[in-house]
Every structure is written in C-alpha cells, then in structure tokens.
Amino acid sequence: MNDVLHKLPAFLGNHLALAALFVLILLGLIVTEVMLKLRKYKTLTPAGLTLLINREQPLLIDLSARADYEKAHLPGVRHVLPSQFDPEHKDLAKAKELPVVLIDRDGRGLDKPAQRLIKAGFSRVYVLEGGTLAWQQAQLPVAKGGK
Known part of the structure; x- marks a missing residue:
C-alpha cells in the first residue's frame, strides 16, 4: 500500500x-x-406501490400518451394527458392529503409533474419507478383500452 x-x-x-x-x-x-x-417526492417500486395500494387508497394518475395508456395501464388509474395536467384543478385539489402516485410508460418524464404537485401543496407525492413497464415486468395486472 x-x-x-x-x-x-x-x-x-x-x-x-x-x-x-x-x-x-x-x-x-x-x-x-x-x-x-433533496427532491421532495419519493419513488416507489412496483412492490412498494402494491403495499401503498393495500394500506391506503392513493390517487393513481397516469400521464402516459394516449396510445401507451391504451396498450397497458394499472387498474384503477386515472388517465390525464401530460398537456392537460393541472395540479390546481378543483377535482385534483380535493386529494391534497391523499398519497398521489404519478405513473407513465417508463417513469422517466415525471420529475416536473411531481414538482408541480409539491408546489401546489400536495404533501405525499410518489412516482412509480420504471412506470407501467416495470409494473408489467413484475407480472402485476394491467388493463388495456380506454377508460
């Protein structure tokens, strides 16, 4: 040495x-x-999201493009186009105390929407790490088609 x-x-x-x-x-x-x-939101693995769903009733928001959403999405998720995402919307503002989980196809484009939620006063913001693709790779159930 x-x-x-x-x-x-x-x-x-x-x-x-x-x-x-x-x-x-x-x-x-x-x-x-x-x-x-230092970021104020947390990431969840598919297993972590499953635990959160079983313990609480989080608001699941899918910000995928329409085509990706129709191919596969988590059951019970609300689809919002990224261009129409507004944390200040009256329906979304009612859920400020609920855990909110943002999801997209691969989990990469969710930093800005998560920061917008935090800025709007949401205290429990999560992002599904790896998005819908990670959910599918964990062999968890998905839904297909529109709403």
Whole structure:
C-alpha cells in the first residue's frame, strides 16, 4: 500500500486527462446523489406501490400518451394527458392529503409533474419507478383500452 501511495503522484502527472475525467465523473455522481436526496417526492417500486395500494387508497394518475395508456395501464388509474395536467384543478385539489402516485410508460418524464404537485401543496407525492413497464415486468395486472 505504501508503494502505491509513493507512485500515485507520478501516475497522476503522467495521466492528467485520465485523473481529470475521474474527478469529473466522481463530482457528477455526488451531485446526482445529492439532488436525489433533496427532491421532495419519493419513488416507489412496483412492490412498494402494491403495499401503498393495500394500506391506503392513493390517487393513481397516469400521464402516459394516449396510445401507451391504451396498450397497458394499472387498474384503477386515472388517465390525464401530460398537456392537460393541472395540479390546481378543483377535482385534483380535493386529494391534497391523499398519497398521489404519478405513473407513465417508463417513469422517466415525471420529475416536473411531481414538482408541480409539491408546489401546489400536495404533501405525499410518489412516482412509480420504471412506470407501467416495470409494473408489467413484475407480472402485476394491467388493463388495456380506454377508460
């Protein structure tokens, strides 16, 4: 170990670009982890969502495109087109104390809608990690077609 520490300055001097790239990647990982810890909503796995559904009655909102929603969606979910999503809507405002779970096809486009819900005063906001695809991969039931 002592030998490695003596050779480290020479290695870093000879491989400056590699060392700089390592530092950038490390900083990127740290910033990403800090941002994940500071966000005000939580992510749920399909198993975690199942527990939440069994223990409470969360409001499930699917923000998938219409075609994706018709192919497969969770039973009991309310479909809202992303362009029509409004946390201030009177029907949605009644559910501020309920857990609200946002879902889409793959779970990637839900950061902004979740932040909008939090800004509108919703205290328990969740996002289904992996979306409907993760739900299907866990072999949980899905519905097809329109409402």
